Amino acid sequence: MDPKVTLETQIEDLVQKFPEAVGFLTRKGIRCIRCGEPLWCTLGELLKEEGISQSQSVVDEMNEFLK
């Protein structure tokens, strides 16, 4: 089965479809909503900005969490 979330997923879509992903990321020190609004970028772009080198493993872990 295809993963629910990919590096190309827009944060706006992520937050709307999988709100529990917000807490998952925040607990890793990555905030994808600010002032109550989702960021305008993909998950991959956000992880890169946050200096996460193993971004695919974060996505895999997130998909496990969202199951």
Place this chain on the structure above:
Amino acid sequence: MKKILEKLQLKDVNVGACAGPDDWFEDPAGEEIVSYNPTTGEPIAKVIQATEKTYEQVLNLAVEGFKAWRVMPAPKRGLIVRDLGEALREVKEPLGDLVTLEMGKIKAEGHGEVQEMIDICDFALGLSRQLYGLSMHSERPSHRMYEQWHPLGAIGVITAFNFPVAVWAWNAAIAAACGNTTVWKPSSETPLTAIAVQHIANRVMADHGLKGIFNTTIGRGAVVGERMINDPRLPLISFTGSTKMGRRVSEAVARRFGRTILELGGNNAVVVAEDADLEMAVRTILFGAVGTAGQRCTSTRRIIMHESIAKELADRIVNAYKQVNIGDPIEEGTLMGPLVTKGAVEDMMAALEKAKEQGGDVLFGGNRLPDLGEQFVKPTIVKMPGQTEIVHIETFAPILYLMEYTDIEEAIRLHNEVPQGLSSAIFTTNLLTAEKFLSHEGSDCGIANVNIGTSGAEIGGAFGGEKETGGGRESGSDAWKGYMRRQTNTINWSKELPLAQGIKFGD
């Protein structure tokens, strides 16, 4: 709910791109978004989002509209903005209710927000006769030098969910009086209020045979937002939102030498001195921290309290929180509604985990309220051992951090230590302490108050903040200058050609 939607000309499915009374643009490729009521989780209505094609249609009319609007005398433009204010007065009740339905603030705040729109229209009418420039004495004989202010063009206005209509009005009314047209991208969480406002503006514009003055493009940030900030036809972008997004907007607009007005994050504190009127302080803190469920840019997030009154103040705040009626924001008597999205609830809970890890002691709340709905939480008070990492971060939720100080210097240091600089307040009955807080060695915020709280600004003052709040100013005072370009003019009414600085060139 249906009656509210009908009064505001909203349908089950609405078009999200408009440039005037007969200029609603729909593209079959436009994706639908559903606007949900955060109180019940039920859908209210749908909106077809703007696409590249409909964005272009709107932009073209906004640019065209500017050519006619800029040559209309400013006082006449002011009269049209006055008509917009009158039209808003007529629909204050349903529009205020829609704000409550769509984003969850209580009814009194929803109606107050529409009143703010009306107030700024009144302000803009007066302003339209006061777009003053200075005149200077020229150093050259028989020369006159002065400056005048010209409109900029079509202006991009990007707003957030928490003030879904007032922030548009702050920008659009002032921009219009100054001779600009506006293109509005509202939050995707509150598209219906934007469409309702567009209908209201359209009726006013139809009365005057105008189009392209007030325009809306509803769409995702990654589509419409990015297009706007990179569009050289929008010489100014007024952005209200987070610091992180503001940085992105600022960089994109600066690359094309455009201008920005940035109204970004706040991390607002109230300092409560040993001589403060605690009764007043507690009432103010309650409104500032719990109002709009802690989702205002100006929400009170930190209390810096003198050690001698800390215990008593904390007890009083906890008691006040116990009285807060949480529930359906449309019901009279409710003081706090839901958070705007499920994601916002997750964000709050994750922040509270961090606060506890960093030594925070939860004095009140800290939990969800699932019996009321998925997006309801208890407003939360956390006593912190110091200003830890989480306290430096703005969490857009009703979390209030309490900290103690020993002397006023320490209070000001703690106050100014965070990266944001929007709003601030001190409660004291000591004139010297109050003046110190307001002085250049006091609060570093754009707004600094004495014996009133951090939120609830009036439209007459310039609104905005320093540091990571972005430095922009909106609304009253001379914020209008941000929506105009200054031109310095020198007129020689002699038969000579003297140069400045007494320079002789080829004489």
